[in-house]
Amino acid sequence: DTAVSQTPKYLVTQMGNDKSIKCEQNLGHDTMYWYKQDSKKFLKIMFSYNNKELIINETVPNRFSPKSPDKAHLNLHINSLELGDSAVYFCASSTSVGGETQYFGPGTRLLVL
């Protein structure tokens, strides 16, 4: 039974389109995150939610909008996709704010053409 799941696993789309990536965790965690792994393989945090409230919002274009309908879900919506958005996006969760061990999903590989 997958702890942190993401859909879709692969996403290929055209520039200018709007797309969403979904994330769900069944660990009962309060905090969820979105990370971006770029072409240089660095994992960089984008957003974090705790109990549906936004607590981290790094310098990310406002074309990216996270949404947390409940504490088990954190979705990422991206408007007007650009070539530079191509990356692997990882969702993660942890027990609480300050819960250092984060559990990651399998990643969503986004390719913008």
Place this chain on the structure above:
Amino acid sequence: DQQVKQNSPSLSVQEGRISILNCDYTNSMFDYFLWYKKYPAEGPTFLISISSIKDKNEDGRFTVFLNKSAKHLSLHIVPSQPGDSAVYFCAATLNDYKLSFGAGTTVTVRA
């Protein structure tokens, strides 16, 4: 600006030998350090961690050493096994739930 650096992009080691992975950081305020392991097409999985008040933490074949004065930590895997072939990420946090990751080191264990 990368605050966590893994300067060796790859490491090849013979099965049964020791693998030593290194990580340097620039922010002296980091108070918790973690190592994650990642297989292709999967997300990173937590491996081992260490608090800044310790200098060593051991879990089975994995040991993490922390040298705060040098702002350096290392992961030792003894003995290395074929299943250890993966990418290893070093990460650090200010205990504010924001992990800063290194670029990763790809470990290949040769039979």
